[in-house]
Amino acid sequence: MSPIRLSDLAFTLEAVIDEAFGQKAVWVVAETSDIKNYPDRGYCFLTLVERESGKETVAKLDACIWRRNYHTINEFQQETGVAFARNIQLLLLVSVGFSPVYGLRLEILKIDPSYTLGNLERERQAVLDSLVTNRPDLVWREADQYITANQLLPRPTVMQRLALITAPNSDGWRDFRHELAQNPFGYDFVVDEFLTQVQGQGAERAICGRLDQIRTSGVAYDAVVIVRGGGSQLDFGSFDTYLMGETVAGFNIPILAGIGHERNVSITDLLCHQSVKTPTKAAAFLIEHNRQFEESCLLLRDRLRVVAHEALLSAREQLDRETERLRFVSQNFLRDRHTDLTEKAVTLRHLDPSNVLRRGYALLLRNGRILTQTTDVKSGEILQVQMRDGMITTKVVEL
Incomplete structure (x- = not known):
């Protein structure tokens, strides 16, 4: 050939x-x-x-x-x-x-973008289905929504002591800290940083390792905040894994996720206590949460002021009514007593011996003592007779 x-x-x-x-x-x-x-x-x-x-x-x-x-x-x-x-x-x-x-x-x-989006969604759904099947104690569905143990944790009235998981010197770290520091209400936050990688191979294990450190630290954190800046969908792959979903869903402290991806919702977003998308919004959420508590206190203060004012007015009105009633009762009492005294004075005047003598009566006395019974008188004794205009001496001749 x-x-x-x-x-x-x-x-x-x-x-x-x-x-x-x-x-x-x-x-x-x-x-x-x-x-x-x-x-x-x-x-x-x-x-x-x-x-x-x-x-x-x-x-x-x-x-x-x-x-x-x-x-x-x-x-x-x-x-x-x-x-x-x-x-x-x-x-x-x-x-x-x-x-x-x-x-x-x-x-x-x-x-074709729809193929890629479909693949990502299928992979994410497979992870969620596995979590629901394997960890029903941590993740379950209700009315087409995923409910987790972390979501059901009671939210502290004030969130002030925070554990922050983020990459060192990242945009997410700077945005979050700046927003907290510049809050217009002057709120103070105590932030303990647990710095780690948040994307790339091994990121999910690094993040979960930091969560284990927080869990065993013995510090009573009000919330754990996970933040990172923007990036592509692939950069957020560590937040869509089974390990990350299981750890977040069962964590014993409320987790706030601000992982900077506006387009899609990651598994971490779905299963954490609260998802707010960006680091800046995570800080704003904490500030607003504490602001609501302050506003409720201010409302209670204003309500207490109003209630106290109304109570004082009511008490003053009641006191005025009782004072008027006391005045009325005391006046009637004094008037009645005055009438009684007047009547008794008239009676006394009528019973005054001098007045009795003026009416033609006489008093029989022995040595200045009034005699009122014949048995007190002896025949032959000398007595005195008090009349209206003077005293005479008399001798008892016969009883």
Whole structure:
């Protein structure tokens, strides 16, 4: 068999591939790898791979995104919140091309965001279903909502002693601390920091390790706050794991999550005591929670002032009524007593011996003592007779 030129083989391959795929586009599912992105130039080179469950590569092809379709990257990121990066499984619309010089290459025409979102949601749902099945004591469903032991913990009236889990010197750390420090009400917070990585491989175990430290610290924290700044959906993968969900759902202190992802709700968001999305909002939530307590105290103070004022007015009115009643009763009593005294004075005047003598009566006396019975008088003794106008002496002649 006579050999052929390489170019002849290449041109033959080009013709065959062009006949089979020319001007056609096909949807393929593949995982990204070896991305070389040039946003300033408007194109991207990458490798698409397919792996078996054991991570063995079974297919690998080079691919590119040219300027005319480069917008699909930004559209995908905006739609999904997932950064266009390596190791993401995507549904891609591609055209197949072969160049005798550059070889076989796929041109990516479009990225389907719904496929990626669906995959993420399926993975998240599988984790939630496992938690409900394996840990019904910590996580259960009621009316299409997930209820957890952490959510049912009583919320402290004032949240002031806090355990903060975040990455050191991160935007989330700065935003949270700044918002707390600058609160307009002058509230003081005691914050113990448990710094750790919050994204990347091993982040979930690092976060759960910090939660175990808090649990065994013996400090009576009012709440645990987990914060991190913004990022892509993949950056938040540590908050969507089984370990993280189980630890958060069963934690013995209320957990407040401000993990900075507005687009989707993570498993940690669903199962923690309160999710507020961003570090700044986490701080604002704590400030507002304490403000509500202060306002309730101020309302009670105002109510106490009103009630006390009304009670004093009522007591004063009651005192005035009782004073008037006492005055009326005492006046009647004194008037009655005055009448009694007047009547007794008249009686006394009538019974006054001088008045009795004026009416023609006389008093019989012995040595100045009045005699009232005949048995007290002896025959022949000398007695005195008191009359109205004077005293006479008499002798008892006969009894």
